[in-house]
Amino acid sequence: MEEQLKVLTEELHLSKECEEKLLQENKCEDKVQGKVIGIGRNQNRHDKGVNVQVSVEDKCINTDETWLRPDESKVDMIVHDILDDRDLDRNSFNVANDCDKEEGNERVYGGPVTRSRGPVPDCDWVVVPAEKKPDSLSYHSSLFSSGVLRTCSHKGQDIEFLADEIQVIGENNLENYPFKARTKSTPDYVRQFLHLRGRTNFSSLLRVRSQAKLAIHNYFTSEEFINIDTPILTSNDCEGAGEVFLVEALKSEEKNSQSSSDGMFFNHPIYLTVSGQLHLETMVSGLCKVYNFSPAFRAENSLSRRHLSEFWMVEAEEAFLKGSEGFECLTERVESLIKSTTQYLLDRQEEDIFYYWKQNQDTETLVRSSLEKDFGHLPYSEAIRILKANSDNFKTQPVDGENLGKEHELFLTKHMGNIPVFVTDWPKKIKAFYMCSKEEDPNLVYGLDLLFPNVGEVAGGGLREHDFFALQSRLREHKLTKSLDWYLDLRKFNGRVPSGGFGLGFERYLLFLLGIHNIKDVIPFPRWTKHCPC
Structure with a gap:
């Protein structure tokens, strides 16, 4: 110069x-x-x-x-x-x-x-x-x-x-x-042209989404977590719900493929992953803090505004989390991640966020309140008591010992002052096989569901069962001993540490942040039942 x-x-x-x-x-x-x-x-x-x-x-x-x-x-x-x-x-x-x-x-x-x-x-x-x-x-x-x-x-x-x-x-x-x-085109109309909607105001969503992913990576990096690329193809159904996509090789009549004699490419059934949690657990003993940010797939035959067949999950696993103290650390970790990500976006993408807030003015109040206030905490038993006391408000009555419906989840967040709420201490029988039982009550587990106003469940997690014999019994109960023998090995060999983790639905978080009503409008190329156009 x-x-x-x-x-x-x-x-x-x-x-x-x-x-x-x-x-x-x-x-x-x-x-x-x-x-x-x-x-x-x-x-x-x-x-x-x-x-x-x-x-x-x-x-x-x-x-x-x-x-x-x-x-x-x-x-x-x-x-x-x-x-x-x-x-x-x-x-x-x-x-x-x-x-x-x-x-x-x-x-x-x-x-x-x-x-x-x-x-x-x-x-x-x-x-x-x-x-x-x-x-x-x-x-x-x-x-x-x-x-x-x-x-x-x-x-x-x-x-x-x-x-x-x-x-x-x-x-x-x-x-x-x-x-x-x-x-002005409605979101339903714009959604018919997935290959063109990037030219519309949908670009605001894409910018926020991109920065949100960066914010999450930045958070975990600052907290010394290691990013793990968990596989898309897997032999297990982590959640045990059975709603998985089966993957098969396309057979060619002209030449013999590399498939085995029984016609299976991998010699046994393979699915699209519903979660990378079990694979993160294999790494946590060596790295202490690990996370992934990966697509997940669920063959849920639903046309609702809150379900996708392909979506993105943020999952984290942290070692040395045990008992009530470890569970408290886990809930603090989830809350810290969400607040850090939200503040990062407000500092850098405020104009794009306000584009959506202007369409739904209550959203700004809810989001800013979630930053300023501590998240609520409700044991499952207390949540059921509150719901039963207000049963006239629901189409489907709450049942003790069963999962909560969306109307129940939304009522609880409103009852707690329109803030995110952790529902904890769940019955063992309705949670996944890997959940760790509470010492004072073996019928309950150290599990959590995080509920957001206007959205419902956004994250779930808990402490993992680290006792070899207890986990072996649970696997036998669910008839998973053969397919998850490698998972049991993590408890069998010396060096295993107690751990806990969670999974956050990325699209559901964006629904809350922006006040958007349909989950298909917070992802560039939504896939759902009967719809995979490009």
Whole structure:
């Protein structure tokens, strides 16, 4: 930056204050001049600051602070840092609204700005002079554009991009296009076009989902957990519910495949996994803290708004968790993960989250309350007592010793003050074979279900039965001794430590965070009964 910088489009005149700070921080002897190549609001909606990028001799300069001059054509800035090896002289936009006449210009809503070499901050409006509007420019077409940044008088907009050059890259054929400009499509309608809905406001969900996955990985990394890639193909049904997909090799008549003589590729039945928990348990004795973030599959013949055949699970397993103290540590771990992830998203994706909150205003209150308050705790017996005392509210009556229905789960969260609630100390007979019995009452287990307002069960877990003989008895009871002999070995050989873990339904967490009513609208390509279109 010591050499004189070439002016590409619009000279950037620095105010005296800005120039002095620039020279002081970057030890420059010359004024910085360049071309505006990216703009966007600060992620914090309460901060009216604007981030700007300019290109200077094939370098990208990001700014922390920006001032717009009265003539709305000059930009004052402070240089923050320089990213080398980038060709950033143009922006790529996706046109997300129809053209609109305004003072001789064609106003085009730009939506999120993207570039062929990585993302840039958001630009909400692109203004195209009427004489420069390409004939092929249309709804949801893509284009290259260069121009200048200026303030915007449009309601709800602080800045806009005035294009001095615009080139259509991908013309959109609107004749049979399912989405129309200025027409609000329902989620049910948009869901019919899974291959196209990334072009709609569904993109907000995709950005939140991506950041949520990153937040979860960051949390576990900061807590010294090791990520384990658990298998998709497995020989066991972890939950014991029998709702699994059987995997078979497609037989070829032309040539003999590598299958065995009995026709099975693996010599025994293989399924798509419903959980990676058992495989995480094989690693916990050596690594102490492990987790996965993987797809899971369940052949549940349901068309409800809360079920998918393919979904994503966050599962964790932690060693040295035993008894009441260990169980308390486990519930704290689940609560910590959820609160950390939620806060991370509010700090970084607030604008996308508010897009959904505006459609359901109660959601913001529920989410912020879940951050500020401790999660509730209810023993199963107390939950049943509360439900029976309010039985007139339910279509299906609660039964002691049986699982809770969704209406029961939602009532409990509301009864506890509209906060997430742990239901604990479950009857042994209705929980999985690997749950550890309580010392004071062998008929109960150290198990948990985490219930969220408006959603129901989001996470489940508990302590694992670490006693060899107790687990052997449970496996015999469920007729699983042969298929899970390797799992029993984990207790047989020396070095086994007591552990506990949980599984969090990723899509159900997103339902709560965003206030979305259908689980099929929080995953890019939902699969459910009779539906797997692409």
